[in-house]
Amino acid sequence: MTSSNETPARTFALEDGLPRVPVPTLDHTCERFIEWCSPLLTDEQLAETKSAVEEFLRPGGAGRRLHAALEEYDAQEGVHSWLDLFWPSRYLGRRDRIALNANFFFLFEESPLGQVDRAAQLVAAAVDYKLRLDDERVPPVLRRGQALSMEQNKFLFAATRIPGAEQDTVRAPYSAAEPGPSKSRHILVFHRGNMFRMEVLDAEGRPHSRADLVAGVQAVLKAGEVRAERDTSVGHLTTMARAAWAQTRDTLLALDPANPAALEEVESALFCLCLEDFAPSTTLEACDHLLHGDSGNRWFDKAVSFIVFEDGQAGINVEHCGLDGTTILSFVEDVLAAEAETPSLGVPPVRPVEFVLDGALRATVREAADSFAQYAADTATTTLSFPDFGTSRAKQLKISPDAFVQMAYQLAHKRSKGITGATYESIATRHFNRGRTEAMRVVTPEILRFVAVMDDPSADEAARREAFRAAADKHVERAKQCQAGDAPEQHLWELQWIQRRRGEELGVTEHLPLYDTPGWTVTRDDYLSTSSAPSVNIQYFGFGSTSDKCIGIAYVLLPDRFNLYLSTPQPVAAAMFDFAGHLKTAVRELEALLSGE
Incomplete structure (x- = not known):
């Protein structure tokens, strides 16, 4: 830890010194599982659950073998936590739509700034944060003097969820495919269903000033003044169930040589800025639009999307697979407090991002838009x-x-x-x-x-x-x-995932009654x-x-x-x-x- 007189630690400097998540014993987990589920069960349901737990704990049985595999995995070199595979399975394995179901939002405190100035302020501050993160000048977050993991910060910029047939993946920096910080220099800006690429860093990596960004946002508002036809706003596709979106994405990529390049611009963007063309009349209306809004004006697979309404109200929509609320809160607090100014580099380049669509794909976009609009309407808040x-x-x-x-x-x-x-x-x-x-x-x-x-x-x-x-x-x-x-829950859940991933290899292919019991199903x-x-x-x-x-x-x-x-x-x-x-x-x-x- 650092004292007030010392230079703050580099962003990821304390990571390896953090304690590991302890691996509970299987017996303790099952004992606690029974304790936790009991209040919600009838005597008959509890008896059924206890019987299945006893079978799961049988010496040499499925539970013991799965837990042994978990302990073996936790001891492997390069594994940071026994939950390393759990989180991708949990978040990237879900097959329903993530829009509204998984993404979350924050509505920021009010600001005297109008839409253009507020958008420019948020973008400038976020880019400044990105540059400090690249240099590891964002100090580790401390809670009551205890350092917190900063690993999730690697998913703030240029991170995009990619749909898959059976499980999604994440395209992100600091990975084997893209080592180190993101080299992207642009963001994705939406207005009235139109999509634009806006440069926020120049070729030398210098950030555009707030005044520059004001001009860039104004250019987007002008270029996107005419609302896009509903069936051409490809962002609607990110509201689909994941396997259907994966199949549609493949179709989109194969349709025309322009589409892979357009998708590359989308998926490599640092983050999204969504400019709305109305002012919410109530706080509830603002919250609802931050949660779902016009899906043609979103790319729900992008890790971070700032949303700014016509009157300057603003918030953020977050894709959950790599980011939790505590990380976003620290990021938002930094962004909203930032007042750094940089020299002008001129008006940032702005140009549309356009996809080639045939009749079938336009029909798919329209169906996705209509389906999600109905899904949002079917949600009461x-x-x-x-x-x-x-x-x-x-x-x-x-x-x-x-x-x-x-x-x-x-x-x-x-x-x-x-x-x-x-x-x-x-x-x-x-x-x-x-x-x-x-x-x-x-x-x-x-x-x-x-x-x-x-x-x-x-x-x-x-x-x-x-x-x-x-x-x-x-x-x-x-x-x-x-x-x-x-x-107990995540431990038992990960054992279930291990059977799905490695059951045949481990010789654990039998049905596991524990996961059908009222103790498991009712409490979850x-x-x-x-x-x-x-x-x-x-x-x-x-x-x-x-x-x-x-x-x-x-x-x-x-x-x-x-x-x-x-x-x-x-x-x-x-x-x-x-x-x-x-x-x-x-x-x-x-x-x-x-x-x-």
């Missing part, structure tokens, strides 16, 4: 804001802020749907070498007791407070287990999927729901306020709005309950 409740108030009440809001979610959900359902919370683990997140399952026996006592007319306030604090304490304990890498079928993004530079954070009954809860919990973006499939929208109403009541009720101590 809302925002909630508590402008006078935040972490400071929770700490005054002597309770973990995150535990407080998670208990409020559970109480609101029970009251709105009459049940306590599977709940996921993302826990950051970047303090490990190449650490990302851990999957926390929120529901505990203490939570079941808490929600029951809160609506038990015979319970007094003391009993309710005791149940509330017991549930919150258990939540904090479990979150610490996840932070320590001591959680989310009713609530939750994640937080604490940053004073962010108004809202959001993502789509994860199942046909799930409410996605993205929340920004700050010292003085608490903002949420909720999403769910339209057929169950009423339940989400009911949940939102109960959440308003629950937060105030729980605050009052602790205030009475």
Whole structure:
């Protein structure tokens, strides 16, 4: 670590010194798995799950052999974590559309700048960050004095997800195919479904000034003034299910010699800038358009896309396979604070990026556009804001802020749907070498007791407070287990992936009943999927729901306020709005309950 008088460490200098994610023992994982799934199961379901776990743990059985393979992999030279293959399998293996389903967004705090100036500021600051990252002058992020992994920063620029028939890949710098930082000098700019290449670095690698970029953005707005025909905006294709998009991409590449060159410009661009031709009338409208928007004005496979509305409101849409929220928050905080100015190099070159399409491909583009527009319309969303409740108030009440809001979610959900359902919370683990997140399952026996006592007319306030604090304490304990890498789900999930990847080689080809048990299926079928993004530079954070009954809860919990973006499939929208109403009541009720101590 460095003191305040020392030169900050280079960006990746501390990486190899970070602790490795520990490999749990199989017995411990299975014991914890039973503990975590039990509150959601009937006695019969629990018995079925325990039986399958015992079979999985049998000496010489499938579980033991898969775990031995995992330990062997973890010990190999060049492996940084036993999760090194898990993350590509998890993110790149999904076969549905990533737009709205996987990508996430942040709505930035408001700015006095108009669209052109705001866009130029964001681009200039992002390019400056890229140049500092290239030179490893972005210091490692520290949390409570502990260094965090900076590996994900390698996926901020010129990183693009490439669709595949069975699993996607990622084109990115710092890879065997493209060693070191990206050599790209351009970004991709969208306006009204038109796509342009804009140079942001000159041939010598010098950045264009903000004034230069203002002129470049104005040139794009003028050149893209006429809206592109809907079936010519190829960005729509990035909303397709992945195998279908892979097949269409192959067709696109083979159709005309101009198309590989155009796709190369898209996929090698440092990032996207999406200029919208309207000003959202509400915060919710801004959030919705950051999540999905006009897909002809996006390239959802690009790692980072800045989106700037006509009135200067702005945000970011992020492709999730290589980037988590904590990395993007650090990046955004740097970008929004940047004020560096550079000498003018003149108006940056701007030219259209155009694809040759035949009638069949235009029909595919149109179908993709229509399908995604309907999918977005079939997603219900809302925002909630508590402008006078935040972490400071929770700490005054002597309770973990995150535990407080998670208990409020559970109480609101029970009251709105009459049940306590599977709940996921993302826990950051970047303090490990190449650490990302851990999957926390929120529901505990203490939570079941808490929600029951809160609506038990015979319970007094003391009993309710005791149940509330017991549930919150258990939540904090479990979150610490996840932070320590001591959680069961990803371990068991990776063993399942190992069988898929290497089952025949390892002689583990038999069906594994554990993954059909209620313990596995019920606890992973989310009713609530939750994640937080604490940053004073962010108004809202959001993502789509994860199942046909799930409410996605993205929340920004700050010292003085608490903002949420909720999403769910339209057929169950009423339940989400009911949940939102109960959440308003629950937060105030729980605050009052602790205030009475």
